[in-house]
Amino acid sequence: MHPAFSVIFLTTLLGVGQGMFIALVFVQLLTTAGIVQTELTPEFFAYGTGVVLVFVGLALFASFFHLGHPERAMRTVTQWKTSWLSREVIALPAFGVGALLYGVIHFFSWDFILLETEDMLVQFSLVIGLLGIGLSITLWICTGMIYACIKFLQEWATPLTVVNFIMLGMASGYTAATVYASFVKPEMVQFFAWSAILFTVLAAITRISALIRNLRIKPKSTPTTAIGIRHKKIVQKSQGAMGGSYNTREYFHGKSDGFISLIKWGFLVLTFVVPVIFLILGMAETAMIALIIAAAVQYVGLLAERWYFFADSNHPQNIYYQGV
Amino acid sequence: MTQLALIIDLNVCVGCSACVTSCKEWNTSGEAGPMTDFNAFGKDPTGTFFNRVQTFEVGEYPDTETIHFPKSCLHCEEPPCVPVCPTGASYKRAEDGIVLVDYDKCVGCKYCSWACPYGAREIDESQKVMKKCTLCVDRIYDTSLPEDRRKPACVLACPTSARIFGDVHDENSEASRLIREEGGYQLMPEWGTKPANHYLPRKKQKINLESNDLKRVDNPLKGENFTKPGADDATLEDASWI
Numbered sequence: 001m002h003p004a005f006s007v008i009f010l011t012t013l014l015g016v017g018q019g020m021f022i023a024l025v026f027v028q029l030l031t032t033a034g035i036v037q038t039e040l041t042p043e044f045f046a047y048g049t050g051v052v053l054v055f056v057g058l059a060l061f062a063s064f065f066h067l068g069h070p071e072r073a074m075r076t077v078t079q080w081k082t083s084w085l086s087r088e089v090i091a092l093p094a095f096g097v098g099a100l101l102y103g104v105i106h107f108f109s110w111d112f113i114l115l116e117t118e119d120m121l122v123q124f125s126l127v128i129g130l131l132g133i134g135l136s137i138t139l140w141i142c143t144g145m146i147y148a149c150i151k152f153l154q155e156w157a158t159p160l161t162v163v164n165f166i167m168l169g170m171a172s173g174y175t176a177a178t179v180y181a182s183f184v185k186p187e188m189v190q191f192f193a194w195s196a197i198l199f200t201v202l203a204a205i206t207r208i209s210a211l212i213r214n215l216r217i218k219p220k221s222t223p224t225t226a227i228g229i230r231h232k233k234i235v236q237k238s239q240g241a242m243g244g245s246y247n248t249r250e251y252f253h254g255k256s257d258g259f260i261s262l263i264k265w266g267f268l269v270l271t272f273v274v275p276v277i278f279l280i281l282g283m284a285e286t287a288m289i290a291l292i293i294a295a296a297v298q299y300v301g302l303l304a305e306r307w308y309f310f311a312d313s314n315h316p317q318n319i320y321y322q323g324v
Numbered sequence: 325m326t327q328l329a330l331i332i333d334l335n336v337c338v339g340c341s342a343c344v345t346s347c348k349e350w351n352t353s354g355e356a357g358p359m360t361d362f363n364a365f366g367k368d369p370t371g372t373f374f375n376r377v378q379t380f381e382v383g384e385y386p387d388t389e390t391i392h393f394p395k396s397c398l399h400c401e402e403p404p405c406v407p408v409c410p411t412g413a414s415y416k417r418a419e420d421g422i423v424l425v426d427y428d429k430c431v432g433c434k435y436c437s438w439a440c441p442y443g444a445r446e447i448d449e450s451q452k453v454m455k456k457c458t459l460c461v462d463r464i465y466d467t468s469l470p471e472d473r474r475k476p477a478c479v480l481a482c483p484t485s486a487r488i489f490g491d492v493h494d495e496n497s498e499a500s501r502l503i504r505e506e507g508g509y510q511l512m513p514e515w516g517t518k519p520a521n522h523y524l525p526r527k528k529q530k531i532n533l534e535s536n537d538l539k540r541v542d543n544p545l546k547g548e549n550f551t552k553p554g555a556d557d558a559t560l561e562d563a564s565w566i
Contacts, residue, residue: 001438066433066434067431067432067433068430068431068432068433068434068447068451068452068453069430069431069432069452069453070431072411072429072430072431073431075410075411075412075413075429075431076410076411076431076433077410078410078411078412079407079409079410079411079412082406082407082408083407083408083409083410083435084408085408085410085433085435086410086411089410146435149408150404150408150438150439151515152404152441152512152515153438220514220515221441221512221514221515223380225511225512225513225514226511226512227380227391227393227511227523228509228510228511228523228525229380229382229391229525229526231382231383233382233383233384234380234381234382235380235381235382236378236379236380236381237379237380237381237390238377238378238379239376239378240341240344240373240376240377240378240395241369241370241373241376242369243363243367243368243369243370244368244370245370245371245373245376245446246372246437246445246446246447247443247446250434250437250447251443315438315441315443316441316442316512316515317440317441317442317443318443320378320395320442320443321443
């Protein structure tokens with residue numbers, strides 16, 4: 001497939017936002033449960049959610065560039081019964097509203113104690129936050145299923161697609177949260193950075209699993225099934241257009257094998273290896289700059305990862321567009 | 325239930341592309357707006373087409389065969405492009421099984437084209453909506469046309485009658501008969517899309533000749549070579565000597 005930058009930015013920015021939101025709510029859950037002892041102010045959560053909303057807003061902005069008729073975007077919520085894309089369009093603002101509510105409650109100090117037990121005070125904001133986590137995971141499932149549900153794109157038609165969207169989002173979200181903490185709450189850098197390293201390693205495992213799986217794919221469609229003629233040697237002589245068509249532009253990345261290989265190794269190093277090194281460095285010295293480098297490099301790696309995700313998938317229609 | 329479709333006879337298609345130009349002419353002139361071309365006379369001409377004729381070479385020289393292969397939307401009975409559409413612009417008509425795009429609802433997200441394994445959908449770069457073969461839905465029900473002209477433009481244009489239009493759910497239709505009797509098959513059956521369009525395979529015309537078909541051993545025209553059989557050689561097949 002031809003990677004579209006609108007979708008690459010949409011999915012990666014959303015992933016960072018969703019992951020960072022989960023990081024914030026989860027740390028509130030841990031402080032409520034008394035596992036994390038650091039005192040965290042409502043401002044910490046409010047401004048953090050503000051950063052999350054910036055990521056979500058940028059993602060939403062990027063998504064419009066993918067549409068031929070953005071003014072009809074409202075129509076895309078109608079087919080939620082059958083279309084994962086429609087479900088994503090509903091889940092995205094739902095998550096955004098959930099995150100906004102969570103941020104607003106903290107910002108205006110509207111929080112109140114919902115439940116009081118012997119050793120913990122459960123706040124209203126935490127419940128909203130947990131609902132937001134649910135919406136965030138729902139959104140990831142919708143995003144992943146957009147790709148995983150197309151069964152003949154065999155590189156995508158695996159549960160690993162959804163798992164990778166979640167794991168890569170968590171990894172980048174926690175890295176972003178680490179940078180945020182280094183600005184406003186340096187005591188929390190250790191916690192977020194170790195979490196970021198954990199999720200980066202987990203994401204590396206699931207993403208590499210998908211790469212290995214995809215190496216072994218045997219295409220179900222062949223020239224024989226495509227044109228229905230039983231012969232091993234079928235060569236295309238013309239495709240009905242000499243100057244290219246939508247079919248040649250949309251489904252081929254048009255890059256050399258060397259470039260594809262470079263992007264693959266590039267994203268493996270930039271998304272997983274370099275950020276872990278800089279997170280460890282940044283943690284040891286509490287050096288903000290190292291953490292910023294970790295987050296920036298990881299995001300660039302994610303752009304390459306998403307580019308590769310699209311370029312790596314081989315659409316069966318390409319059998320009809322092999323030669324002029 | 326009706327399922328209109330095209331049957332494409334690869335046995336007689338000569339790859340003249342009359343169906344392509346006829347389709348483009350009809351559909352670019354309609355109410356739905358033009359199928360715009362870009363650089364039509366320039367370096368990299370491109371444009372939207374509902375139907376294209378491709379050519380494949382099968383086999384290794386000198387034992388090769390050229391296959392002209394017209395390809396348009398197959399109007400699948402289980403169209404994978406329909407459920408994925410977020411706006412409902414892509415739909416399959418219940419009354420005749422034609423898969424259509426509502427250009428007024430299409431948001432141009434291209435997702436339906438990703439979900440079509442045949443590459444039958446193309447985005448129109450000027451209207452920014454997804455387009456595909458409509459089976460000339462604006463022709464086939466037009467009562468102002470004579471009845472025998474109420475067929476898709478490509479079918480009417482084909483000089484070798486390689487395209488047959490009909491209801492593949494009506495077992496008495498010509499289309500169904502051809503699928504049944506001439507071995508009509510579907511493209512990429514492995515994805516369960518059940519394309520309504522079928523293709524008829526190429527068939528080599530063969531005559532079985534025995535050696536005695538070429539040189540008759542008892543040619544009655546060659547009387548000079550005729551020898552009267554003996555009493556024991558009597559044959560019932562040729563009693564002309566009596």
